[in-house]
Amino acid sequence: MSGNTEFFDELDGGGDGPRAPYAAYTRWFEGENLKDLQRKSIEAETFFRRTGITFNVYGQAEADERLIPFDIVPRIISAREWTRLTKGIEQRVRAINAFLHDIYHRQEILRAGRVPVDLIARNEAFLPQMIGVEPPGGIYTHITGIDLVRTGENDFYVLEDNARTPSGVSYMLENRETMLQMFPELFSKVKVRPVSDYPAMLRRSLGACMPVNASGDETVAVLTPGIHNSAYFEHAFLADNMGVELVEGTDLRVQNGKICMRTTRGYRPVDVVYRRVDDDFLDPLNFNPDSLLGVPGIFDVYRAGGITIANAPGTGIADDKAIYSYMPDIVEFYTGEKAILKNVPTWRCSDKESLAYVLDHLDELVVKEVHGSGGYGMLVGPAASKKDLNIFRKKLEAKPGNYIAQPTLALSTVPILTKAGLAPRHVDLRPFALFSPRGVEITPGGLTRVALKAGSLVVNSSQGGGTKDTWVLEDG
Amino acid sequence: MLGKTAGGLFWMFRYLERSENTARLIETGFRIALTRPDGDEWTSVLQTASAADSYRERHGEIEQSAVIDFLLRDKENPSSVYNCIANARQNARLVRTALTREVWEAVNETYLEVSKSLARPVAERNLPEVLGQIRQYSALVSGALHGSMLRNDVFDFARLGTFLERADNTARILDVKYYVLLPSVGQVGSSLDNVQWETILRSVSGKRAYAWLHQGKVTPMGIADFLIFDPRMPRGLRFSMSKIRSNLAMLENSYTDRHHCHDTSERLDRMLQTGKVEEVFEDGLHEFLTEFLNDISRLGHEIETDYRFHG
Numbered sequence: 033m034s035g036n037t038e039f040f041d042e043l044d045g046g047g048d049g050p051r052a053p054y055a056a057y058t059r060w061f062e063g064e065n066l067k068d069l070q071r072k073s074i075e076a077e078t079f080f081r082r083t084g085i086t087f088n089v090y091g092q093a094e095a096d097e098r099l100i101p102f103d104i105v106p107r108i109i110s111a112r113e114w115t116r117l118t119k120g121i122e123q124r125v126r127a128i129n130a131f132l133h134d135i136y137h138r139q140e141i142l143r144a145g146r147v148p149v150d151l152i153a154r155n156e157a158f159l160p161q162m163i164g165v166e167p168p169g170g171i172y173t174h175i176t177g178i179d180l181v182r183t184g185e186n187d188f189y190v191l192e193d194n195a196r197t198p199s200g201v202s203y204m205l206e207n208r209e210t211m212l213q214m215f216p217e218l219f220s221k222v223k224v225r226p227v228s229d230y231p232a233m234l235r236r237s238l239g240a241c242m243p244v245n246a247s248g249d250e251t252v253a254v255l256t257p258g259i260h261n262s263a264y265f266e267h268a269f270l271a272d273n274m275g276v277e278l279v280e281g282t283d284l285r286v287q288n289g290k291i292c293m294r295t296t297r298g299y300r301p302v303d304v305v306y307r308r309v310d311d312d313f314l315d316p317l318n319f320n321p322d323s324l325l326g327v328p329g330i331f332d333v334y335r336a337g338g339i340t341i342a343n344a345p346g347t348g349i350a351d352d353k354a355i356y357s358y359m360p361d362i363v364e365f366y367t368g369e370k371a372i373l374k375n376v377p378t379w380r381c382s383d384k385e386s387l388a389y390v391l392d393h394l395d396e397l398v399v400k401e402v403h404g405s406g407g408y409g410m411l412v413g414p415a416a417s418k419k420d421l422n423i424f425r426k427k428l429e430a431k432p433g434n435y436i437a438q439p440t441l442a443l444s445t446v447p448i449l450t451k452a453g454l455a456p457r458h459v460d461l462r463p464f465a466l467f468s469p470r471g472v473e474i475t476p477g478g479l480t481r482v483a484l485k486a487g488s489l490v491v492n493s494s495q496g497g498g499t500k501d502t503w504v505l506e507d508g
Numbered sequence: 509m510l511g512k513t514a515g516g517l518f519w520m521f522r523y524l525e526r527s528e529n530t531a532r533l534i535e536t537g538f539r540i541a542l543t544r545p546d547g548d549e550w551t552s553v554l555q556t557a558s559a560a561d562s563y564r565e566r567h568g569e570i571e572q573s574a575v576i577d578f579l580l581r582d583k584e585n586p587s588s589v590y591n592c593i594a595n596a597r598q599n600a601r602l603v604r605t606a607l608t609r610e611v612w613e614a615v616n617e618t619y620l621e622v623s624k625s626l627a628r629p630v631a632e633r634n635l636p637e638v639l640g641q642i643r644q645y646s647a648l649v650s651g652a653l654h655g656s657m658l659r660n661d662v663f664d665f666a667r668l669g670t671f672l673e674r675a676d677n678t679a680r681i682l683d684v685k686y687y688v689l690l691p692s693v694g695q696v697g698s699s700l701d702n703v704q705w706e707t708i709l710r711s712v713s714g715k716r717a718y719a720w721l722h723q724g725k726v727t728p729m730g731i732a733d734f735l736i737f738d739p740r741m742p743r744g745l746r747f748s749m750s751k752i753r754s755n756l757a758m759l760e761n762s763y764t765d766r767h768h769c770h771d772t773s774e775r776l777d778r779m780l781q782t783g784k785v786e787e788v789f790e791d792g793l794h795e796f797l798t799e800f801l802n803d804i805s806r807l808g809h810e811i812e813t814d815y816r817f818h819g
Contacts, residue, residue, distance in 0.1 A: 083609075084601070084616045259601050268604035278605045282819050283512050294511045296661065296815040297763050 040184045040444040041456050042107065053110040053505055056222045061105075066453060072214050073104050073449055079213070085206050085265055101498035102207060103448040104214065107459060107480040111507040114476060117180070117188060117463065120372035122472040123363060125176050125465045128195055128350045130366035132172040135349060136162045146361045151354055156403065159311060159346030161318060165335055167344040169241040169469045174306070174342035175234070177201075177478075180373070180461045182444040189374045189441065191460060193359070195351040196343060197308050200479040200499075201464050202266035205230060205273075207479075207501040223506035225476035231273035233466055233473050238304045240468040244337030245289065247301040252276045253293060255284075255307040257325045267308050281309070286329040291339045304340040305330075311345045353402045353436050354380060376441060382433040390437040391428060394421050397437040399428070412489060414440050443489055446500065448482060458483045460491050461502065476504035513603045514665045515817030520599035520615070521669030524649060527592035529677045530557055531642040534579050534589075536710040538635060541572060544703055550575045556677075556684045556711070559585055576635065581626040589642060590626045593619050606662045614652040618645035661762060664755040668811060671755070675748035676804050681711045682735055683797040689728040690793060705731055712743040732793060733785040745800065746780040752807070753777040759815075767814035772807045776800075 043058070045051040050058040077099060080086075086097040109117075134140055135152060136159075142149050152158050177198025179191040208227050212219060238252050256267035258280050271278035283293050284302070292299035307314065313323040318331040333339050349355065355362075357378035363371040379386040379397075390397060394413050401409040411424045428435055445456035463478030480500040481491035491497040537553040550570050554560040559578065562585055567574045581590045597619040604612060622645060625638050650670075657663050682689070685708050705726050709715040712735065721738075722730050736745045753773045760766050788796045812818065 081620065082613050082617055084604075084612065259598070264601070268601070272605040277510055277513075279510060280512070283510055285819075294816050294819055296509050296511055296514045296759075297765065298816070 039442050039456070039458070040182065040187075042182070042444050042446045042459075043454075043456075045185065053108040053113075057106065057108060057218075060218055060221055069104065069449060070451070076102050076104060076210050076214060079210055080206070083206065085202070100203065100493045101484060102210065103482060103484075103498050103500050104211070105447050105449055105454065106211065106501045106503045107446045107461070107482075108503045108505065109477070111505050114504045116372070118474045120188070120190075121178050121463055121465050121474055123367055123369065123372050124178060124190065124193065124359070125173065125467050125472050127359075127363040127366045127371075128176065128193060128347075129170075129172050129467060131362050132195075132344070132347060132350050133170065134366070136165065136346065141362065141365055144365070146365050147355070147358050151358075152349065155349060155352060155354070157346075157348035157352045159349070161331065162344070162346035165344075167241075168243045168337070168340040171241050171342075171467055171469070172344040172347050173350070173467055174237060174241065174344075176465045176467065177462045178373075178465065180463070181441055182459075182461075183442050184444075187374070189376050190359070191376060191441075192353075193351040193356065194462070195347040196310065198462070198464065199263045199266055199308075200462055200481075201230060201475075202269040203499050204464070204475070204477060204479045204502065205269075207499055208477075211501045222503070224503045225506055227475050227477050230464070230475045231270060233475070234270070234306075235274040235276070237466040237468040237470065237473065238306055238340070238342055240470050241340045241342065242303055243334075243340045246303045247290065249301070249303070251300070251302050252304045252306065253279045253302045255279055255281070255305050255309055255327075257309050257313070261308070263308065270306070279305075281324065281326045284327040284330070286327070286333055289333060289336060289338050291327060291330055291333055302339065304342060306342045311348060314341075314345060353400055354382075357436065376438045379437040381428055381435040381437060386437075387428065387432045390435075391425060394425060396440060398440050399424055399435055399437045402434055402436060410490075412440065415489070440489065443491075446480070446482065448484065448498075448500075455486065457486070458489050458491065459500070477502035509606065509661050509665075511816030511818070513606050514661070514815050515812065516599045516603035517606060517662060517665040518669040518672075518811070518817070520596050520603065521666045522673040523592045523596035523599065524615075524646060525670045525673040526587060526677070527589045527596065528643065528646040529673070530579055530587060530589050530592065531639050531646075532713065533557055533681075533711055534576055534635075535639050536707055538572075538576070538632075539710065540703055540707055549703075549707065552684045552707075553579070556680050557587055558680070559587060573629075573632070576632075577629050580630060580638075590623065593622050593642075608652070608656040610652040610656040611649065614645075614649045618649060621645065661759060664758050665815075667755045668752060671748040671751040672804060672808055672811075674743060675745055675752070676801065678712055678735055678743050678745055678748070679797050679800050679804065681708060682732065683794065683801070686793045686797060689732055708735070712741075714741060714743065717741065729785050729789060732788065736788065737780060737783060737785060746777075749773070749777045749780050756811075767810065769807060769810035769814050772803070772810055776803055776807070 043050055043054045080099050080102060086099055131141065141147050142152060173195045175198060177194040177200065179194065180188050181191050182188050204227055235252065239250055242250060252274065253276055254267055254271040256264060256278055258264065268278055277293060279293050284291055285299065287299050290301040291305065292301050309325050312320045314326040315328060315331040316323045316326055317328045330339065331345065334341050357380055360371045360375050379390050381387045381390055397413045399411040411420060443458040443460065446459045447454035448457045459480050459482045461478050461480050464475055466473045480502040481497050482500050483489060483491045484498045485496055488496065533553050533556055537549045540549040550572060551560065554563050554575060557579060563575065563578050566584060567578065578585050579588055582588045583591060585591065597615050600607060600612060600615040622642060625641060630638050653666060685704060706715065708731060709718050714734065718734050734741055734744065738744050739746050741747055756770055756773050760770055
């Protein structure tokens with residue numbers, strides 16, 4: 033188990049022997065035969081393929097269903113570490129909600145000068161239609177995925193807040209199922225907190241946000257763009273595990289002030305829609321008129337209290353990469369406390385001095401598009417070729433406001449199983465937080481994404497990343 | 509249940525049934541060709557699969573390996589086994605939430621394994637094995653369906669798809685061969701050309717069952733009666749129709765509403781319960797089958813409308 037002195041390795045921590053959370057696992061591992069484990073690893077892939085846990089890759093018509101590679105070595109977090117993380121996540125989720133409510137109502141944070149007016153007013157993610165709208169239960173972000181990275185024993189940073197329609201939770205659940213099937217004896221040796229409650233928690237959480245004009249049935253449905261969407265498996269998975277219908281826009285229509293779904297027995301009202309369709313495509317009458325994925329008039333029904341939309345429209349203004357740099361201020365402004373989770377220092381290229389610094393240090397920095405996601409449109413300076421650096425230099429000079437830059441973080445490593453045995457790879461973590469009038473609930477663990485290529489810092493599944501089961505240990 | 513889901517289930521099982529039927533037609537054609545190399549069995553196989561025109565457009569002359577490939581794996585042929593199974597799985601994905609994990613995994617595995625076998629042209633030497641595999645997987649799906657699904661509306665729509673497709677198929681097999689069964693003067697009661705009756709019975713996996721029930725006496729009326737009116741024959745019209753009727757009755761009960769499709773299915777079921785093969789021959793077998801195929805097709809449309817498959 034070789035460590036790399038530059039990076040914090042979560043298994044050995046650079047010391048002698050494994051760190052405490054990995055002690056029991058390491059003991060088990062040392063009693064195992066490498067060949068057997070490698071065989072298990074192949075079994076896991078068959079299992080995933082048969083279950084159909086695949087994702088569709090855009091722009092690749094042939095092999096259009098791919099597996100996200102799964103690594104059988106778990107990423108392990110101690111009870112104490114987790115407690116600290118959950119406090120930070122809860123604080124952040126509450127702050128994001130308060131921020132959204134404020135931004136779409138009194139805008140006190142702008143008046144106080146803590147966030148520049150321009151950043152909101154001229155931001156595409158700001159949805160003017162949401163001004164003055166009161167979401168049911170006061171909840172904007174029913175589901176949030178906070179991307180965390182670790183750089184040292186006690187250093188966790190938030191890389192990104194995903195407040196729109198964060199995905200990946202089905203992998204969190206299926207990864208655990210797979211591990212339980214493959215290594216049942218391991219779970220009797222190491223006490224791991226279960227994650228399987230997530231769908232039931234989500235159902236309860238959504239059910240606690242009924243709209244003003246709810247039908248008596250409290251019907252929840254998952255709205256998917258359809259079977260060609262890259263995350264369709266997850267949409268079906270969640271609907272199935274919550275025991276609710278999976279609908280597409282064409283299954284829904286407005287009837288008597290409610291959103292109704294076409295059933296074999298006629299149209300029936302829906303009270304809460306967990307939508308996995310972006311704001312822009314949600315309602316051709318109110319947003320993008322060309323959208324075929326949404327429901328004409330759903331936003332009017334929403335405003336009139338006929339339906340709950342989760343997450344609420346317009347939450348993108350909270351996870352915008354330009355807003356990100358203000359998160360420590362935002363947390364402090366609404367909670368009165370210092371942010372528990374650290375932000376990565378961020379240069380906003382719209383600022384002249386920052387831009388000059390970024391251009392000077394391009395080969396050391398990570399540059400991201402303000403509105404990009406999925407690791408696209410991103411420059412990792414230290415790994416980039418001269419040509420790429422020059423392309424980005426031009427992009428930055430042309431549209432500085434489109435970019436932010438951050439130092440290249442020394443992402444922690446966790447071992448994966450390779451042909452030669454264990455080898456460290458960089459990871460991040462996306463825990464999932466549910467928010468309802470019942471409070472914030474965070475499933476212990478989350479989705480650990482791992483860069484499978486040695487040395488790579490890009491963990492996105494679309495760019496050669498894989499996933500791991502994430503264990504949060506029981507106390508003691 | 510969503511109308512879309514009901515439609516997805518219905519089509520998923522229609523496609524699965526169709527893939528099995530097409531595989532059986534290939535098996536029959538291949539078998540006959542082995543024993544009677546000079547025959548023209550492939551033409552009627554293509555007709556039965558409603559693929560004669562599209563085949564001619566693509567390949568022109570009838571040639572065994574081309575026909576087999578066209579029926580088995582051609583992506584341009586909408587009812588090729590490959591396309592049927594791919595469509596079945598596509599529909600299964602659409603209705604994933606209505607299926608048990610067992611059924612979904614069975615369909616998914618069917619698709620993954622069969623598409624592996626059909627990735628390249630199948631050599632004649634391997635054909636029996638591949639066709640056997642297709643049949644096995646089809647049994648796997650129906651086993652999973654029976655063993656793991658609740659007997660509710662989901663199950664009813666799945667069964668409606670299966671039996672509507674089956675009734676359609678068996679009627680088509682008979683219709684393509686009706687001229688063989690047509691008794692000319694002095695032929696009633698006489699033996700049929702061996703190959704022809706063998707084809708018909710093999711196409712519905714009924715050769716042995718027929719021999720048992722009729723002590724080996726093969727007559728046109730005997731075969732027509734077996735496939736149309738015998739309530740014991742699971743691929744026969746009467747059996748399929750009684751299943752369609754009972755599944756629709758189940759829906760009527762659980763939903764407490766009645767539609768056009770209920771009237772139609774009851775009328776057809778009654779007709780098959782009380783009909784006599786002698787009368788059918790008197791009025792014309794082809795006319796009877798044409799009308800039945802039209803009725804079945806209308807019933808299919810009624811089910812789609814009555815249960816709101818489409819918006």
